Amino acid sequence: VLRQLIFASRARTGLRPADTSAIIGRSRANNARDGVTGVLIYSGESFLQVAEGTDAMLSALWRRLIVDERHRHLVSIHDARIHARGFVDWRAGYVREEHLSHPVSRWQSFAAQLPEPEAEALRAFLRDAETF
Numbered sequence: 109v110l111r112q113l114i115f116a117s118r119a120r121t122g123l124r125p126a127d128t129s130a131i132i133g134r135s136r137a138n139n140a141r142d143g144v145t146g147v148l149i150y151s152g153e154s155f156l157q158v159a160e161g162t163d164a165m166l167s168a169l170w171r172r173l174i175v176d177e178r179h180r181h182l183v184s185i186h187d188a189r190i191h192a193r194g195f196v197d198w199r200a201g202y203v204r205e206e207h208l209s210h211p212v213s214r215w216q217s218f219a220a221q222l223p224e225p226e227a228e229a230l231r232a233f234l235r236d237a238e239t240f
């Protein structure tokens with residue numbers, strides 16, 4: 109059974125580019141091992157991520173995320189069962205904070221009960237983000 113999880117968080121104060129690189133490097137390796145696909149975008153201040161995989165892998169990832177002190181205010185925006193993956197690999201990318209914070213706070217206001225058109229807009233935002 110596949111699950112898609114979308115979450116947002118805020119970078120810990122004082123997080124450095126080297127910390128972000130370490131998060132991305134480790135995530136890329138772990139997700140390839142665990143069959144987790146998706147996108148992580150960050151602005152230096154905020155993170156937004158979609159992660160897809162088996163229920164077991166996503167639950168394990170969530171348990172690691174909640175104890176990771178490199179970010180705070182971790183909130184689930186969307187958590188749904190999916191029949192097929194929407195993302196074929198795992199990528200990370202950068203967007204400017206002003207392009208991230210406004211849409212993220214709007215999506216957060218739905219309190220993880222995103223209506224389907226909003227969920228699709230969010231997936232499109234993540235799909236179209238420039239990644240590397």
Ligand SMILES: Cc1cc2nc3c(=O)[nH]c(=O)nc-3n(C[C@H](O)[C@H](O)[C@H](O)COP(=O)(O)O)c2cc1C
Nearest residue numbers: 117131134135138139155159169172173176178179
């Ligand atoms: C915003 C953010 C996103 C993360 N995304 C992932 C991820 O997709 N996959 C992953 O394995 N770890 C991710 N991590 C790192 C985990 O919190 C945790 O540090 C890591 O999985 C531990 O891996 P290790 O047991 O191999 O050291 C993320 C951390 C942050 C702050």
